[in-house]
Amino acid sequence: GAGVSQSPSNKVTEKGKDVELRCDPISGHTALYWYRQRLGQGLEFLIYFQGNSAPDKSGLPSDRFSAERTGESVSTLTIQRTQQEDSAVYLCASSLGLAGVSSYNEQFFGPGTRLTVL
Amino acid sequence: AQTVTQSQPEMSVQEAETVTLSCTYDTSESNYYLFWYKQPPSRQMILVIRQEAYKQQNATENRFSVNFQKAAKSFSLKISDSQLGDTAMYFCAFENTGNQFYFGTGTSLTVIP
Numbered sequence: 001g002a003g004v005s006q007s008p009s010n011k012v013t014e015k016g017k018d019v020e021l022r023c024d025p026i027s028g029h030t031a032l033y034w035y036r037q038r039l040g041q042g043l044e045f046l047i048y049f050q051g052n053s054a055p056d057k058s059g060l061p062s063d064r065f066s067a068e069r070t071g072e073s074v075s076t077l078t079i080q081r082t083q084q085e086d087s088a089v090y091l092c093a094s095s096l097g098l099a100g101v102s103s104y105n106e107q108f109f110g111p112g113t114r115l116t117v118l
Numbered sequence: 119a120q121t122v123t124q125s126q127p128e129m130s131v132q133e134a135e136t137v138t139l140s141c142t143y144d145t146s147e148s149n150y151y152l153f154w155y156k157q158p159p160s161r162q163m164i165l166v167i168r169q170e171a172y173k174q175q176n177a178t179e180n181r182f183s184v185n186f187q188k189a190a191k192s193f194s195l196k197i198s199d200s201q202l203g204d205t206a207m208y209f210c211a212f213e214n215t216g217n218q219f220y221f222g223t224g225t226s227l228t229v230i231p
Binding site: 031033035041042043045048050056089091093095097098105106107109111112 | 151153155160161162163164165168209211213217218219220221222223224
């Protein structure tokens with residue numbers, strides 16, 4: 001596709017259930033990021049994948065959160081035993097992942113998944 | 119660690135006027151990149167403008183320009199001739215050479231007709 005896609009666009013779940021959010025990055029983008037955005041707040045970094053390197057998981061808020069990425073394609077963010085404080089929009093972004101002094105990397109964002117935990 | 123600070127949670131501007139959004143950051147790195155992203159009510163994040171830290175010239179994109187002060191670690195966004203469609207959240211972002219991004223908490227801009 002032409003841009004980053006995320007599914008579902010909205011997800012309502014009951015407290016304690018597991019949810020899985022999907023992100024399809026732009027083809028050829030080696031870098032993929034997950035962010036959480038609570039209502040009226042900024043972007044909170046969750047996890048970053050770069051090619052075949054070990055992901056940077058430093059932003060994951062608890063062990064209930066995990067993410068996987070298959071090669072340089074689809075990524076899934078899984079939240080186990082959801083809590084009400086997990087309610088937020090989850091944004092995915094991808095970039096070319098170029099390294100070096102003269103290589104900036106514009107992030108292209110998906111439309112997000114709005115998660116509501118009842 | 120890098121931090122990005124946007125000290126103006128909300129701002130408003132009259133249509134056709136000029137407004138400046140502030141952003142400061144903290145880093146020990148000498149090479150990095152700075153961005154301003156716009157998030158309208160539709161929720162879709164859109165890149166507004168970018169600046170490479172090794173370039174002294176301020177970036178300009180049509181009505182949008184930046185004032186990059188590297189020594190002061192300041193990166194403000196100026197919007198000229200504000201339009202109703204400029205109403206959105208604006209996020210300042212920092213990227214290091216390791217491709218890690220840091221975002222500010224955002225400024226909510228309202229353009230008043």
